[in-house]
Amino acid sequence: MNNLLILIQCKDSVGLVSSITRILAQHQLNIIAMREFVDEEAQKFFTRIECSGELANETLLKDELASNLPFDALIKVTPTTPKNIAVLVTKEFHCLADILVRDYFETLGAKVKCVIGNHETLKTFAEKFDLPFYFVSHENKSKADFETEIASILVQYKLDYIVLAKFMRILSPDFNARYPYQIINIHHSFLPAFIGASPYKQAFERGVKIIGATAHFVTNNLDEGPIISQQTIHVNHTFNAKQMAVAGREIEKAVLSKALEQVLEDRVFVSGNKTIVFE
Structure with a gap:
């Protein structure tokens, strides 16, 4: 199995963690570690998620995340390589x-x-x-x-x-x-x-x-x-x-x-x- 990181920053809103974890589960990705933070003054949400699993389609994953996150969300999917x-x-x-x-x-x-x-x-x-x-x-x-x-x-x-x-x-x-x-x-x-x-x-x-x-x-x-x-x-x-x-x-x-x-x-x-x- 491969490890990969998913990095997201976007406008804060209710239900973000639930939406993100649901989509990752649908792609058979197991969450090893997840950290999140909300900058209340700027109303921005940040999360770093370390996953394991075989990702079949990175583009599809990013598209599904984007469609379930606030507009202009920054999403990065990257392998844990040097x-x-x-x-x-x-x-x-x-x-x-x-x-x-x-x-x-x-x-x-x-x-x-x-x-x-x-x-x-x-x-x-x-x-x-x-x-x-x-x-x-x-x-x-x-x-x-x-x-x-x-x-x-x-x-x-x-x-x-x-x-x-x-x-x-x-x-x-x-x-x-x-x-x-x-x-x-x-x-x-x-x-x-x-x-x-x-x-x-x-x-x-x-x-x-x-x-x-x-x-x-x-x-x-x-x-x-x-x-x-x-x-x-x-x-x-x-x-x-x-x-x-x-x-x-x-x-x-x-x-x-x-x-x-x-x-x-x-x-x-x-x-x-x-x-x-x-x-």
Whole structure:
């Protein structure tokens, strides 16, 4: 028997769960796990259903669900198979290292297809894992040319997500539009505090007692996309900006790892600028 996921988001109404489960039973699909949530303010319904069984006709299933759900329901039927990702980097290795080690031992839930860097610093490291590394310099070229070169590489692979593992370049709206809610960034701050490139310096100057990291989907608003996962740790007056950055790297790895786990298992729904995450 095959396992598959059914992901639905739609306007809330009475009897949705009953209608959905009835249709799945008619298709001889056994529900292994089902999670649902209603955003009462937005009046939206979300559900993630893991099923087992042999699905004879996916199109028919989706049509029957659509005809029994509110208009414009978003329905996705997907097998529980690993996703394909590309990783974009600059010079820092800690997030990339965590991803590549888990990819090597097949615990990532995805297959890393390539690594792209705007510096060559991590080329040798990526190649140790027999992964293609593409060096795309951002220097002496326009942003449009830089991003076009990256896009020409990405299009060679059938990708589900792009991970910015400390990729220190701001992507343009045109680039982001190619991959709506498919680009995941790790930001070295507990957003919405201290956006931009130097959050640890900002945190030190502000005298904060907590630092953190945030994984989020990339949108056109800098560091303001829907948040997937966050963590914090305590610091005190003895920490300087450099020591905060060292401590923060461990959180960055952990937060990005958790966010990737949730996204790659199709546990994350985007609703406006928020996410619903079925842990």
